Amino acid sequence: xAHQGLTLxxxxxxxxxxxxxxxxxxxxxxxxxxxxDEYEFSQQELWDGLERNNRVVCNGLIRDWVSWQLKRSESxxxxxxxxxxxxxxxxxxxxxxxxxxxxxxxxxxxxxLEMPYGTVPLTHASAAVKRIVxxxxxxxxxxxxxxxxxxxxxxxxxxxxxxxxxxxxAHLHPRWQRLILPSxxxxxxxxxxxxxxxxxxxxxxxxxxxxxxPHFDPEQDALFMFDLVGGEVKVTRADWRPxxxxxxxxxxxxFDLKEPRSVEAEQVITRAKAALKxxxxxxxxxxxxxxxxxxxxxxTDPFWPSWLARAEAAGIEPEFLVVAGQPCxxxxxxxxx
Numbered sequence: 001x002a003h004q005g006l007t008l009x010x011x012x013x014x015x016x017x018x019x020x021x022x023x024x025x026x027x028x029x030x031x032x033x034x035x036x037d038e039y040e041f042s043q044q045e046l047w048d049g050l051e052r053n054n055r056v057v058c059n060g061l062i063r064d065w066v067s068w069q070l071k072r073s074e075s076x077x078x079x080x081x082x083x084x085x086x087x088x089x090x091x092x093x094x095x096x097x098x099x100x101x102x103x104x105x106x107x108x109x110x111x112x113l114e115m116p117y118g119t120v121p122l123t124h125a126s127a128a129v130k131r132i133v134x135x136x137x138x139x140x141x142x143x144x145x146x147x148x149x150x151x152x153x154x155x156x157x158x159x160x161x162x163x164x165x166x167x168x169x170a171h172l173h174p175r176w177q178r179l180i181l182p183s184x185x186x187x188x189x190x191x192x193x194x195x196x197x198x199x200x201x202x203x204x205x206x207x208x209x210x211x212x213x214p215h216f217d218p219e220q221d222a223l224f225m226f227d228l229v230g231g232e233v234k235v236t237r238a239d240w241r242p243x244x245x246x247x248x249x250x251x252x253x254x255f256d257l258k259e260p261r262s263v264e265a266e267q268v269i270t271r272a273k274a275a276l277k278x279x280x281x282x283x284x285x286x287x288x289x290x291x292x293x294x295x296x297x298x299x300t301d302p303f304w305p306s307w308l309a310r311a312e313a314a315g316i317e318p319e320f321l322v323v324a325g326q327p328c329x330x331x332x333x334x335x336x337x
Contacts, residue, residue, distance in 0.1 A: 005198070006146050006162030010135050014043035014169040018142050021158050022149045030195055045296050046134050047123075048292065062122070065101045065111040075144055075315075078191075082136045092116060128171035132180075134189075135165075143191050160196040169205035177207040182215055197275040206249035213242045225254060263277045268292040269303055276310050288315040 018039040041050055049060035059067070068076035075095075081300060083094040097119045099109035110121045113129070122133060141151050143161075150157045163184065169177045174216040188197045191299060203209070209223075223238045243249045247260040259266040272289050273282050297303060 004158075005162045005196075006142060006158045007162040007164070008138060008142055010131075010138075010166065012170050014046070014131060014134060016041040016046055016134070016138055018138065018145050020142065020149065022153060022155050029312045033172055041135075041138070046138065047134060050327050058141065061134060062108060062110060064141065065096075065122075065137065066109045068097065069099065069111070075140060078144075079136060081190070083133065085190070086132050086136055086180070086183050088173065094129070094136075096238065126171070128173070128176065131171055138164075139187065139191065158194075159194070160198070161188060161191070161323040162198045162200070164200045166202050168201045168203050169252055174207050177205050178211040181208055181212050185215065206246040206255060209249045209254065210243065210246045213244075216240060216242075222256070262296070265296045266297055270311075272303070272307055276306065279313075281314075283314055286311065287316060290316055 003189070004019070004021045006021060007017075009017040011017075014212050016039075020039070024038055025237075039050060039052075041058070045058075045060070047061045049056065049063060050058040058064075065074075065076075065079070068079065080096055083096065087093040088093075095114045097112035100112055100119070100121055101107075102121045103125060109133055112119050112121050120129075122130070125133070129282040147157055149155070156268070165184070168180055172180060181199075184201075185197065185199060186326065188199070189195075193318060201208070202268065218240050223240055225236050225238050227234050227236070238254060243252055249255060250257045250260040256268075260267055261269070272293060275286060275289055290307075293307060313328070
């Protein structure tokens with residue numbers, strides 16, 4: 001049977017699936033034992049270990065991390081490097097600390113991270129940290145176990161790796177969202193430079209799309225949209241075009257928002273744009289829109305220059321904007337209603 005690529009699927013709930021073209025095909029090739037369709041990890045099994053057919057197929061993050069660390073193994077150094085690359089920033093690195101006990105009724109030593117605010121046991125870390133740490137561990141574990149199986153069975157290691165991540169932005173601060181996709185690509189390629197990597201990421205976060213603009217290659221990368229059309233989900237390949245920032249992505253056809261604002265602000269701006277095209281709109285309607293804009297928009301909002309000329313044409317006298325006692329560039333500002 002032809003080998004397929006090593007495949008990892010990270011679900012939004014913290015569970016994972018792993019398909020290894022050697023370990024999951026071993027029965028058909030060697031008749032050794034009943035095959036595993038794939039390795040299915042619940043969130044708890046990822047941390048505490050996975051057993052199938054009365055065999056331990058994975059020790060779990062907690063035991064492997066501590067074992068690798070105490071042995072000062074290459075596996076731990078690889079995990080340390082992966083965590084560093086996947087960190088949210090240099091001020092808050094995912095840096096392993098010394099294992100510790102967290103409870104008198106749990107005899108395990110628990111891995112820790114050295115955070116700027118102190119040492120944090122992984123079991124007490126945030127949901128964002130747990131998800132990224134779990135992904136880092138499984139990437140290292142999957143590749144190392146794949147290499148060991150290939151050596152044991154005298155097979156070639158896979159020349160491709162597929163990583164599927166659902167809702168990449170889940171739990172992540174926007175600062176971390178901006179880094180996660182480029183970091184994942186760097187990590188996977190670093191596991192073995194000659195391996196072909198395919199990353200499939202699902203997201204609802206415009207920050208992620210803005211973050212990959214410098215890395216996107218239309219010759220080999222693609223952006224797909226899922227839309228509900230007539231009660232059915234339609235998948236289309238979107239034309240790739242850099243937008244520049246997250247707001248521009250929000251108002252593109254990818255996310256279909258008219259404005260990157262509150263619903264109320266979007267509604268009044270929609271009315272205001274219609275008023276700009278209607279010189280015969282009654283004064284009371286213009287003033288009503290004007291007062292709603294004043295209530296909902298900040299004085300620095302970029303929509304004001306478009307609107308103020310219309311307000312003045314309707315006879316609404318704007319006040320001069322003063323900041324810290326100084327006129328702000330001669331810009332007019334709408335009076336309080």
